[in-house]
Amino acid sequence: MTTQPFEHLAPAVREVATQSAQERALHLYRERWVSYEVADVALKQMLRFLELPPNPRPACALLVGPTNNGKSSLLHRLVKSQPWTHSPTGVVAPIVFVEMPSSPTIERFYRGLISTLGAPSPSTWVRTGALETLCLDLLRQIGIKLLVIDEFHNILAGSRSAQLEFLNLLRFLTNRLQLSMVLSGTEHAAHAIRTDPQLENRFKPIVLRRWEPSDESNHLMQGLVSSFPLHRPSLLGEAAVAYILRRTEGTIGEVLDLLRSTAEIAIRTGEECINRRTFELNSYLGPMARRAKLAKL
Template sequence: MKIDSAHLERLHPNTREMLMSADEDRIAYLNADKWIPYPVAEQVLAKMDRLIKLPKKLRMPGMLIVGEANSGKSSIVGEFCRMYTPIDHEESINFPIINVLVPRGPDLDGFYGEILDQLMAPYPSSARTAKKEGLVRYYFERVGVRMLIIDEVHHILSGPIVKQKQFMNAIKNLSSHMQIPIVLVGIKDALQAVDTDSQIKSRFPATLLPQWQDNSIDYIRLLMSIESLLPLKKASGIYERKMAMEIHRRSNGYIGEMFDLINAAADFAITTGSEKITVKELSECGHGNSSKKLDY
């Protein structure tokens, strides 16, 4: 198949190289993790970067990242963690960032256990919560942890008020003792989770991840960036008005849902040989409802 030169020019160089590869290789490339920068994400990353570079002090500031499912929270956190990957020294490993999930309950014992597991730190299975907390502090100091990211923080609401307050106080105390910033991540219910105490609320100011607007320049630019990474042999023009509005309607304006939908349609286009995304591919690719998707 002859490929239009204008289409080739618009593709990312790595994508361009994939066009003549086997279909299964193009599909694998399509589904591999990719980071596409956009203004809101860059602003959040910049805030996180400022936090991790702060000098140690008793009352370290933190932040709360709030967005609905598929709003891009996990993608942003993942990109930040890639900026500060563990450093393997000759006799030790430095972990700049620890990223954990809040156990439902909330369960402090399970929380400390998950941190220790991520650090690959040994501890007896019979260890009590206080012992695990002490080990977390010890290993944080030993491996040079500079930031703790706690995802799904809204899960603390599944427990009684007393447990919620205990969990949030433990997080605050860990930040103060280790003098490191803590970043909380969750859906809008997370705003209620940090509202247990005025001091805690002031330490974790919220940054909201909004839905995309279908008439914004940033949305069109995002679609152009996404299309440049699609290993399709024909131009789809997903950034043109009709297609942009259709994608927005089907994704509800959430970036994770856009990626899932567009990738599913591109996969379908490769498999069927149409080699471009149209409303037909969007409709027939088998992409499910956004409410059933995992977070992005």
């Protein structure tokens, strides 16, 4: 049997491996997705919401995890799985994605939602009630079934009264439109929801925990490494996986940063695989080390 070149790489990246070192180094920083069990289960659960009939108490979820641990990437994959389409009557958008404003007010939220839907921005003098009516009309017109709100922990940046307003808004939107909703944020988002027993009961938690040494962690890292256009296979054993998780503090974004920068060193030095030498040459600092360095300023 004839051996194909670069069999250690994912099929989609084998042609990239024939390119120059500069092109391969740049390819490392392209967006990528590696499937893993927790994310696959979460994605199926959220897509299930689209199949459910309208309900006065629609199914909702709260996606929670440490910062830089794959929440936004998972949500973007969810949204991309159901692209907006056009019909004779206008746009059809089963999923709408919006971010909670960094300085949250009901008005800013509605204006952000209107912008996401591609509608003209109302004048600044338009009152919140009119913005609400416009948003409800637009969401009905596009046939929305799932509203996704990322960075939900930003709600805590507002006053206590503002937080209560937003919690009431969530209840209002789900009840009035009978649509499912996914909120996403750090553990602080869960604290905000817990202040309202009714919403806490409605929003079922989906937790993306920090990674620890396991078969799933091994699978994730091998999947990431196989997407890097390196000429030699990178064999990451259990000790290497434990080292990576310890150095990155176990979040998928940090793991990707460390592996990407190590793979770039492997390309530029001609080592062409991730190994102990390329790890030692990497000056990457994990979150705790970065905080310690800033504390010395």
